[in-house]
Amino acid sequence: MLVSHSPAAVAVSFDEPNLVSAAGLVPVMRLAEAAGLQTLADEHLSVPTDKGANAGLKLAALVAGMVAGADSIDDMALLRHGGMKKLFKVCYAPSTLGSFLRAFAFGHVRQLDAVAARFLANLAARAPLLGNPEEGDFVFVDVDDTIVEVHGYAKQGSGYGYSGVRGLNALLATATTKDTAPVVLAQRLRKGAANSSRGASRLVADALSALRRTGTAGRVLVRADSAFYGHPAVSAARAAGAEVSVTVRLDPAVRRAVSSIPAEAWTTIEYTDAVFDEAAGAWVSRAEVAEVPFTAFASRKKAERVSGRLVVRRIPELNPKVPDGQGTLFEIHRHHAFFTTVSAEDLGTVAADATHRAHAVIEQVHADLKDSALAHLPSGKFAANSAWLVAAVMAFNLARAAGTLAGTAFARARTGTIRRKLVSVPARIASSARKIRLRLPETWPWQAAWEKLFTTAHAPPATA
Known part of the structure; x- marks a missing residue:
């Protein structure tokens, strides 16, 4: 694009008191209010009074800033520009919100976890976050951790974990169905050098409890990688x-x-570079799957053993270490095995393999969070960063609910897309007859979705 005027014909001034850059926060935070964000925080948080006064309003401010794109304490200043004070009751300074986070201790973070679980349940009652799975369908709960990189030695708990990057370890559990995008059920921040499975059993229990709160029907399948293959989590x-x-x-x-x-038990599957042979009605592929009955944790006492199936996917070893025709099974193939308790009648071998590989969807959540509020962990205090993670998860789930209410085009969108098209919409505030009117850009490409979200969020309460 070309600027339509010469440089001398353009001037700027930051002096318009009735402009806002994120008009989409109005319906989004109305949705958060309806889901009880402020009320829940006031009920459950016992942060010391000198820093924790108006805990609900401060938590709502943090979540609003994150939805609008803030990834540090200083970025919370975006809540205090132009006409924001005409749209929202309290617009806290970044320093106030930073002091609020630094007042958290471990117990307060656990209280915030409880707020997040109840907030998700209330959002699910207002937006079909997990759709309407039928009784035989699965609700997939995925568990995995990720390293959030930090720099310097001032961050409490930071260290070098499995990735070789200095950071803190964030453990997440997400829920999704075949028709919906993931939402986060539970979260935990751990020191950077923590083993992936540390605290996983408690997180799994919290996640499944949060899922029950949403009232979602369907069978639950917990998926995880080998770091979580242990008796406590299973x-x-x-x-x-x-x-x-x-x-x-x-x-x-x-x-x-x-x-x-x-040898005859292996079945060829659709995989990388696979070709479907219509004449034979089968895939021509280098990948194969098979299964065998298996009892997990056989070394433990009988009551603690878990029976199920071992599903194995094998692909040819690209760099064999022995001459052709002389290799053993594990030298000519690479094997990827997983243990499942789902019966073969519910998921056959091929379907079980494809279902397990879909566990990678949680990596999209990691990337999404790191592209928004989790780009940084802003404090030197570990508990403050733990609270920041929980607030980031609430902002993620809130954005997901807003996208779902805006229509099918946003139901599976990344939160960055929701932010760019529905939240970061400039508007000028006009007042008439004691009514505020937001004047948004003409021919905004996503006007219909924005209006649908606004209308839904501002709908009158249902009749008792």
Whole structure:
């Protein structure tokens, strides 16, 4: 595009008191209010009074700033420009919000976890976040961790974890169905050098409890990678009535099980570079799957063993270490195995493999959060950063609910897309007859979706 005027014909001045840059915060925060964000925080948070006064308003301000794109305490200043004070009752200074976060202790973070779980349940009652799965459908709960990079030694708990990057470890549990995008059920911040499975059993229990609060029907399948293949996490899922699908390490017991699979049991599957042969009605592929009955944790006492299936996917080894025709099973193929308690009648071998591979959807949530509020962990205090993570998750779920209410085009959109098209919309505030009118840009491409969100969020309460 070309500027239509010469440089001398253009002047600027920051002096318009009736402009806002994020008019979409009006319906989004109205939705948060209807879902009880402020009320829940006031009920459950006991942050010391000198810093925690008006905890609900301060938490709402943090969430609003994150929805609008803030990824640091200083960025919260975007809530105090132009006519924002005409649209919102209180617009806190960044320093006030920073002091509020630094007042958190571990117990307060756990209180905030409770607020987040109840807030999600209230959002789910107002927006179809998880759709309407039928009784036989699965609700997938994915568990995984990610390293949030930090710099310097001032961050409490920072260290070098499995990625070799200095940071803090964020453990998340998400929920999704075949027709919906993920929402975050539970979260926990841990020190950077923490083992991936540390505290996983408690997180799984919290996540499944939060899922029950939403009232979502359907069977629950907990998916995770090999770092979470252990009795504590698996037993926590089973105790809550969920099935599991967890990648396993190729330990001696698993190797023996894989070696026992007969050659004729392997089925070719759709995989990278696969071609479908219409004449044969099968995939021509280098990847194959098979399964064998398997008992997990066989070394533990009988009551703690878990029976299920070991589903194995194998692909040819690209760099064989032995001459052709002389290799053993594990030298000519690479094997990827996972343990599942779902019966073969509910998910056949091929379907179970495809379902387990879809666990990678949680990586999109990690990337989404790091592209917004989780781009930084703003404080030197570990508890403050833990509270920041919980607020970031609430902002993520709130943006997801707003996108769902805006229509199908935004139901599965990234929060960055929702922010750019529905939240960061400039508007001029006009007043007439004691009524505020937001004048938004003419021919805004996503006007219909914005108006649908606004109308839904500002609908009158339902009749008792």
